Each structure stands twice: as structure tokens, then as C-alpha cells.
Amino acid sequence: MDTTSHILMGLGLGALAQIDPVIANNAALAQAVVLGTVIGSNAPDFDFMYLLKGKGSYYRNHRAWSHSLLALPLWSAGVSGIIFSLFNVPSFSHLFFWTFLSVILHVLFDLFNVHGTQVLLPFSKKWIAFDSLPLFDPTISFVHILGFCLLPFNEPGKTFLIIYLFIFLYVVVRTIYAFLIKRKLEHHFIRSLRIKLIPRTFLFQWDVLIETNTDFLFGVYSEGSLHIEHTFSKEIDFPELVSDSQNHPTVSDFLSSTQYAFPSVRSWKNGYLIYWKDLRFRTKKFFPTLAILFISSDFKMKNCFIGTLHSLKQYKQVIRKLKI
Incomplete structure (x- = not known):
């Protein structure tokens, strides 16, 4: 989920906490719990501090240790401990419980996009994604905002209990639907190596990535059918350069953040451009999230870009800088 959604969920959990009479009857504790749920709902994303060491470090570490099972109680204890020391509240356990719940839901909802x-770190480095929710889900945001509008007329706890029951059912339905779509596509594309669903903001629409032994297929699944929009071959020019590029620190950081990167090479008069594109994200035939490595013809100069390009103009600016 995006930051705005995490903030809305933190506020929603703070309202839901009012269902507990101990919290509802103590204004200071209620305020502390809201602060705890809002901060806790965003705490795992405090790994943005890795940006201080560069984009590569952020790509390698974002949603890794900070979102691991071992980190959940640590975030909760840290956030609730600081708040408890600043507020004169009667119960640390209530504050910790709701902060802990907000941290858990942050990581849980991140698993669904x-x-x-x-x-599972440190037990497994595998990336786990259920591919059922977009990064920003307008339905989840809308029902939170609706709940906030209803607060002057209804009890906060009961209002958000109904809202979170609805969200739970909504996520279950989308997850089951995504599972059925993937199963259907696997039965149809029996020679596929893997199939990745990328949820759209529109309800029950997914971008689809299908990998075979020879190529990648990209399409959109909607209204019970798949429309293939384009494909490209897995043949790679200059395979030695591609193999060597993986040893570059910035490219290595990028590759650690995705299991769906694929390379391509373009030769220039003064060198080569090696692209590692994250195939999960595309706009028509353009893949905006990528690493680009420029290698000079004499192999002495290596410059690298990592990030997301939002326009053709930005792309051209990056290429010019790489070749300086």
C-alpha cells in the first residue's frame, strides 16, 4: 500500500480501538492509541532511511528486514514505548496491542500487492506477493473516508468494525478471484514458466505477464478474457556484457529487489547501454522501473542509473548523463 493508505488505515484502527471501553473512557489513552496506530501503520516504511546511502541501498533493503516477522514486535515495542514515555496513560498493554496490530496490518496488506x-527473513529471502490489491486501492481508501464522515453520527468503534469486516471480505474476494484467474491461465498456457498478475485500480482487472522458454507475453485480463497486447523475445545481444553487468553494485542492488528483471543491450558509437527492466511495471511497451548501465567502448567507464522514469524527456536526460 502507499503512504496515504497506511495513514488512513492507522486513523481507522485508532477509531476502531474505541470499541474497547478502557480506551473509550480515557481521553489521554485514546489519543496515545491513535498516535500509536498511525505511526505503527507506517513504521515498517521507515526503511526509507536507506536512501541516505543511495538508491541502490534502498532498492536492496526496502520491504526486507523492516517488513520481516522478527521486526514486527520490535517496531511495536519501539513506537509504543516512546509514546508511553511521553503520555500519562494508565495502560501500556492497550497501547502496545493496537500499535502491534497496526504494524501487522501494514505488512499484511503489503503482501497482497x-x-x-x-x-520470512532470516529464514528465507523469498519475495512473497499475493497479487490481489493495487498499490493504491480506491475502494479501501473510499470506505475509510466514508467511515470518518460518519464518526459524528455513530460510535467510532462499531462504525469501523463494520468497515474492517467489509475490507476483510473485499480482500478475500479479490484474492480468490486472482487465484482463479492464475489457475485458468496456467491451464491455458501449459508451457509457461511462470505467470504474474499485476492488479489494476479498476475492480477485477489485472495486467498479466507470462514467461515462456522463448519469450514474454504482456496483456490485460478483464471480463473473463485475456487480451495479449505485445510480446518480446528472450534472445539477448552481447550476453557477456549482460553477465558482467550483474556484478555492478547498483545493478546487483536492483536485481535483489525483483524476480522479474530482464536485460537488453543497445550499442552506441562510444559504448553500450545495458537495460535491466522490471517487467512487472509497464506503460504500453515502456517499462519505467529499471537499472541502466552505460559501459564505454574501452570498458573503462561504467555509469549506472537506478529508479523509475516518468517521461521520455526524463529518459533522454538520464541517457545523456550516463554517457558524460
Whole structure:
């Protein structure tokens, strides 16, 4: 989920906490719990601090240890401990419980979008993603805002209990539907190596990535059918350069963040451009999230870009800088 959605969910959990009479009858504790749920709902994303060491470090570490099972109680204890020391509240256990719940839901909802998390660290480095929710889900945001509008007229706890029951059913339905779509596609594309669903903001629409031994197929699944929009071959020019590029620190950081990167090479008068594109994210035939490595013809100069390009103009600016 995006930051705005995590904030809305933190506020929603703070309202839901009012269902507990101990919290509802103590204004200071209620305020502390809301602060705890809002901060806790965003705490795992405090790994943005890795940006201080560069984009590569952020790509390698985002949604990794900070979103692992071992980190959940640590985030909760840290956030609730600081708040408890600042507020004169009668119960640390109530504050910790709701903060802990907000941290858990942050990681849980991140598991349902296309990015996923390395939640099983240190036991497994595998990225886990259920591919059922978009990064920003307008339905989940809308029902939160609706709930906030109803607060002056209804009890906060009961209002958000109904809202979260609805969200639970909504996520279950989307997850089951995604599972059935993937199963249907696997039965049809029996020679596929893997199939990735990328949820759209529109309800029950997915972008689809299908990998075979020879190529990648990209399409959109909607209204019970798949429309293939384009394909490209897995043949790679200059395979030695591609293999060598994986040893570049920035490219290595990028590759650690995705299981769906694929390379391509373009030769220039003064060198080569090696692209590692994250195939999960595309706009028509353009893949905006990527690493680009420029290698000079004499192999002495290597410059690298990592990030997301939002326009053709931005892309051209990056290429010019790489070749300086």
C-alpha cells in the first residue's frame, strides 16, 4: 500500500480501538492509541532511511528486514514505548496491542500487492506477493473516508468494525478471484514458466505477464478474457556484457529487489547501454522501473542509473548523463 493508505488505515484502527471501553473512557489513552496506530501503520516504511546511502541501498533493503516477522514486535515495542514515555496513560498493554496490530496490518496488506515483502527473513529471502490489491486501492481508501464522515453520527468503534469486516471480505474476494484467474491461465498456457498478475485500480482487472522458454507475453485480463497486447523475445545481444553487468553494485542492488528483471543491450558509437527492466511495471511497451548501465567502448567507464522514469524527456536526460 502507499503512504496515504497506511495513514488512513492507522486513523481507522485508532477509531476502531474505541470499541474497547478502557480506551473509550480515557481521553489521554485514546489519543496515545491513535498516535500509536498511525505511526505503527507506517513504521515498517521507515526503511526509507536507506536512501541516505543511495538508491541502490534502498532498492536492496526496502520491504526486507523492516517488513520481516522478527521486526514486527520490535517496531511495536519501539513506537509504543516512546509514546508511553511521553503520555500519562494508565495502560501500556492497550497501547502496545493496537500499535502491534497496526504494524501487522501494514505488512499484511503489503503482501497482497505486486511488490510483496521478504516477510520470512532470516529464514528465507523469498519475495512473497499475493497479487490481489493495487498499490493504491480506491475502494479501501473510499470506505475509510466514508467511515470518518460518519464518526459524528455513530460510535467510532462499531462504525469501523463494520468497515474492517467489509475490507476483510473485499480482500478475500479479490484474492480468490486472482487465484482463479492464475489457475485458468496456467491451464491455458501449459508451457509457461511462470505467470504474474499485476492488479489494476479498476475492480477485477489485472495486467498479466507470462514467461515462456522463448519469450514474454504482456496483456490485460478483464471480463473473463485475456487480451495479449505485445510480446518480446528472450534472445539477448552481447550476453557477456549482460553477465558482467550483474556484478555492478547498483545493478546487483536492483536485481535483489525483483524476480522479474530482464536485460537488453543497445550499442552506441562510444559504448553500450545495458537495460535491466522490471517487467512487472509497464506503460504500453515502456517499462519505467529499471537499472541502466552505460559501459564505454574501452570498458573503462561504467555509469549506472537506478529508479523509475516518468517521461521520455526524463529518459533522454538520464541517457545523456550516463554517457558524460
